Amino acid sequence: MSVLLDVQDLQTRFKVRQGYVYAVNGVSFRLEEGETLAVVGESGCGKSVTMLSLVRLLPPAASIESGQVLLKGADLLQLDQRQLREVRGGQIGMIFQDPMTSLNPFINIGAQMAEPLIYHRGMGKKQALARSAELLEMVGIPDGETRLREYPHQFSGGMRQRVMIAMAMACEPAVLIADEPTTALDVTIQAQIVELVKALRDRSGVAVVWITHDLSVVAGIADRVIVMYAGYVVEEASVDALFEDPRHPYTVGLLGALPSLDGDAHRLTTIGGSPPDLADQPTFCPFHPRCPYAIERCRTENPALEAVADATARGHRTACWVDIRELQSPVVSGS
Amino acid sequence: MGQYILRRIIYWIPALLLLAMVVYALAFFGAGDPIKLMFLREEGDVTYDAQRLDAIRREKGLDRPFLMQFGEYVWHLVRGDLGMSVISGRSVNDMIAATAPVSFQIGIATVILVALIGIPLGILAGLHHNQWIDNTILGSALFISGIPSYVVGPMLMVFLVLGLGVMNVPYGWDGLFSRKAILPMFVMVFGSIAIIIRQTRAGVLEVLSEDYVRTARAKGVPEIMVILRHMLRPVLTPVVTVLGQMLIGIVNGAIIVEKVFGIPGLGRLTIDFTYGVDYPVIVAITLIGAFLVMALNLAVDITYPFLDPRAGQAMTGIED
Amino acid sequence: MTTQELSATSGIELAQASRSNLWQDALARLAANRLAVIGIIPIVLLFFVALFGPTLTPYDFLAQDFTARLDSPSREHWLGTDELGRDVFSRILYGARTAVSVGLVSTAISLVVGLIMGSLAGYLGGRVDILVVWLTDVTRSMPALLLAIVINLTLKVPLEAWMEQLYLETKNTFFRQTMWVDLVLVFGALALIQWPGYARLIRGQILSIRSRNYVLAARALGMPTSRILTRYVIPNAMGPLIVAVSAGLGGAMVLESAFSFLGVGVQLPIPSWGKMISDGLRMWQTHPHLLAGPAVMMAVITVSFAWLGDGLNDALNPRQWK
Numbered sequence: 001m002s003v004l005l006d007v008q009d010l011q012t013r014f015k016v017r018q019g020y021v022y023a024v025n026g027v028s029f030r031l032e033e034g035e036t037l038a039v040v041g042e043s044g045c046g047k048s049v050t051m052l053s054l055v056r057l058l059p060p061a062a063s064i065e066s067g068q069v070l071l072k073g074a075d076l077l078q079l080d081q082r083q084l085r086e087v088r089g090g091q092i093g094m095i096f097q098d099p100m101t102s103l104n105p106f107i108n109i110g111a112q113m114a115e116p117l118i119y120h121r122g123m124g125k126k127q128a129l130a131r132s133a134e135l136l137e138m139v140g141i142p143d144g145e146t147r148l149r150e151y152p153h154q155f156s157g158g159m160r161q162r163v164m165i166a167m168a169m170a171c172e173p174a175v176l177i178a179d180e181p182t183t184a185l186d187v188t189i190q191a192q193i194v195e196l197v198k199a200l201r202d203r204s205g206v207a208v209v210w211i212t213h214d215l216s217v218v219a220g221i222a223d224r225v226i227v228m229y230a231g232y233v234v235e236e237a238s239v240d241a242l243f244e245d246p247r248h249p250y251t252v253g254l255l256g257a258l259p260s261l262d263g264d265a266h267r268l269t270t271i272g273g274s275p276p277d278l279a280d281q282p283t284f285c286p287f288h289p290r291c292p293y294a295i296e297r298c299r300t301e302n303p304a305l306e307a308v309a310d311a312t313a314r315g316h317r318t319a320c321w322v323d324i325r326e327l328q329s330p331v332v333s334g335s
Numbered sequence: 336m337g338q339y340i341l342r343r344i345i346y347w348i349p350a351l352l353l354l355a356m357v358v359y360a361l362a363f364f365g366a367g368d369p370i371k372l373m374f375l376r377e378e379g380d381v382t383y384d385a386q387r388l389d390a391i392r393r394e395k396g397l398d399r400p401f402l403m404q405f406g407e408y409v410w411h412l413v414r415g416d417l418g419m420s421v422i423s424g425r426s427v428n429d430m431i432a433a434t435a436p437v438s439f440q441i442g443i444a445t446v447i448l449v450a451l452i453g454i455p456l457g458i459l460a461g462l463h464h465n466q467w468i469d470n471t472i473l474g475s476a477l478f479i480s481g482i483p484s485y486v487v488g489p490m491l492m493v494f495l496v497l498g499l500g501v502m503n504v505p506y507g508w509d510g511l512f513s514r515k516a517i518l519p520m521f522v523m524v525f526g527s528i529a530i531i532i533r534q535t536r537a538g539v540l541e542v543l544s545e546d547y548v549r550t551a552r553a554k555g556v557p558e559i560m561v562i563l564r565h566m567l568r569p570v571l572t573p574v575v576t577v578l579g580q581m582l583i584g585i586v587n588g589a590i591i592v593e594k595v596f597g598i599p600g601l602g603r604l605t606i607d608f609t610y611g612v613d614y615p616v617i618v619a620i621t622l623i624g625a626f627l628v629m630a631l632n633l634a635v636d637i638t639y640p641f642l643d644p645r646a647g648q649a650m651t652g653i654e655d
Numbered sequence: 656m657t658t659q660e661l662s663a664t665s666g667i668e669l670a671q672a673s674r675s676n677l678w679q680d681a682l683a684r685l686a687a688n689r690l691a692v693i694g695i696i697p698i699v700l701l702f703f704v705a706l707f708g709p710t711l712t713p714y715d716f717l718a719q720d721f722t723a724r725l726d727s728p729s730r731e732h733w734l735g736t737d738e739l740g741r742d743v744f745s746r747i748l749y750g751a752r753t754a755v756s757v758g759l760v761s762t763a764i765s766l767v768v769g770l771i772m773g774s775l776a777g778y779l780g781g782r783v784d785i786l787v788v789w790l791t792d793v794t795r796s797m798p799a800l801l802l803a804i805v806i807n808l809t810l811k812v813p814l815e816a817w818m819e820q821l822y823l824e825t826k827n828t829f830f831r832q833t834m835w836v837d838l839v840l841v842f843g844a845l846a847l848i849q850w851p852g853y854a855r856l857i858r859g860q861i862l863s864i865r866s867r868n869y870v871l872a873a874r875a876l877g878m879p880t881s882r883i884l885t886r887y888v889i890p891n892a893m894g895p896l897i898v899a900v901s902a903g904l905g906g907a908m909v910l911e912s913a914f915s916f917l918g919v920g921v922q923l924p925i926p927s928w929g930k931m932i933s934d935g936l937r938m939w940q941t942h943p944h945l946l947a948g949p950a951v952m953m954a955v956i957t958v959s960f961a962w963l964g965d966g967l968n969d970a971l972n973p974r975q976w977k
Contacts, residue, residue, distance in 0.1 A: 102547055103550065
């Protein structure tokens, strides 16, 4: 398999009144063809900002400070507006978190769905609408032609997310970025959406970046996972390695907060505290105030993402000074 | 839908009636005796004999109770008869027919100019939020909105006529497309444009942060189409709801501009007859003003569900 | 990424701010707004002059000097004199007093009426709500200047006659001052024009705040209504109300001078800027200083109010924080 998307040292910051908030701090990752990569982390850890940076859809206060985003070898950060427009919706399709606000309430579904087909495929309006009706049926909305004339408020949340997916897939993109697409939905609907994306992926071979804070979704859909914390990638592994052999204390904490289905009754653990203030580039491990394994070095030096020495699987990397498997139990944090 | 329209009509008709009654009652109980006023006008300072006054009053039906006279007034009003001027003795209809076209021309031209200039400026300011373009547009809009038209008009006259000497005294009216109309129109547009600029700018700022604008961009829609197709309607739809307020501003502005520049319109008629206490004229003009505003509000109420698809769902009695 | 999440990452310090900090933040935002700060200066000066005007003016506003009629601005008369030889500068300072008192009193009246009507509508709901909203719609359909003209035209004569009668009965010289009739009419007209705005604002605030989750939560915890009012509803309604009152004050002053300009405002001998502009307009070609003085003054004050109002709006309206 060849590398489709190669992100190198991406840095994005927000201008606020008192200076800058560093949201993405040197993130690097690769996405291979046909692969599904899950990006996991708490709210505010920079995963959404990372994905918006890829296609430069950031709000005005944000700016990309450095990095490369190579899509099939071309750097998206260097493209002019017209070239970028062709990538958005053409090469990279996007689905967002809240289907209630992501569709324009003033325009009917058909007109919104036709847009990518008109602008990327050069279709006429009639042709684009006919294709849109097919796409609706493809994502499980029957009676497409009638529904195209309806407005977003006439659709339920799950239906709207299906419309968003149909729109994102309309031009058969190489990459589908799904930014917490199930977070705003009911649990039963969540499962349907996950299944729908899986089915579409298997049929079209699209590579998927699935952003979520829900690890239980990750197990079902992803090939590989990257875990983000405070704008850093803190662990990267295949999905099996991550669940069976997590190496970063944060990942361990996330897994501890996950209920297991095997019937063992054990207490769910939580990670105390909350993500740190990102207002400064830290000279320490950003996780150390919450880390039960923290040692002195964590307070003075920020660990880089490096390959795990005795990994059970290839490509397992983590950013931690401590080999947590050597420790029987967490040391008492000095702070 | 039909029921909704009916409800809105039922809402506004009593409103108009109440206004008519209050204004008529003010005139009826407060304005003094119209017959006395008539005599004052005709014969100067005479001692009028009470019997003769009573006779005329009876003859004109002015001795009847308030509600009867008001009912009659409304009846005439419904048939389009606005009564007689106490001072000139002419029909109010004729007086208004002679002056209203000028005012309406000014009003409509103002709305068109304000929309054509104000909306693009508002969008431009919103798209360049906090940049110099935005600061310049918003700063001048605030500056403009701050200065009352009766200050702008005279100051411009002093400046252009006395200071620069670039034009003659603009007084009177030669039609909308004459040179004399330039300064009054300028003052009118000056007075109303700030509301539209600010409303449009605020709308753009709000819509810019909407998720659906990001979706449109994520689909690769060209920026100009993002603005025209995805942003313009959400931005302009709320502007419609301030049209009533704008009309009030335009009516107020027209009264003052017509006085400043000596334009023979409805506003001028109001001012002229203020000094003569010719209340049938004033009542008529007041009702016309209020009627226009209410009619516009009703039109906005009825068209709004078509403009905003979401509003079509919940068309209830009161919106705020 | 939703906007909430964005503000969580980009404005962490905001999320942790306590309520007192919110007010400090608002103040900081106001202080950072250059136009608003510039606008405050003339307004403070205006209130100062209105309070201490009589001790500051070089001449009495009524003092006539027939040797110096229609003089252009000079060392003796900074802004010249009018046709009766009265000092224009002194009259402008006195006019500030008229403007400020009319603004304050009419805003106070309409605010009280608006608060009562708006709270009734918001809290009682149902028919009371419909009636109040209807009444505000009726009143707001009246172009303000027409309303003022009608009121002045119809009520002034009877009121003056009534005062005259009271004077004859009581021999109290208070009732000889027809100026009070003017003031009452102007206050009345302004209050009538402005109350619906306040009423609708209060009603809207009550309706929207009442259904917010934190108020529902407080109610679920069994917090008494009075405490919910003082802790949540009033502090939250405060911001928009301050903005509205600031705009209302400026608006009332502009309207008052517009009334005077049209001849339905406060009549002589109290100086009013609108009246001075209106008088100056008759002689602007020969004696532009009569027009320029009060007109520039009026412009400075109203622009100041607009700038301050906008600054307050930005500082106090949380929706525009992003």
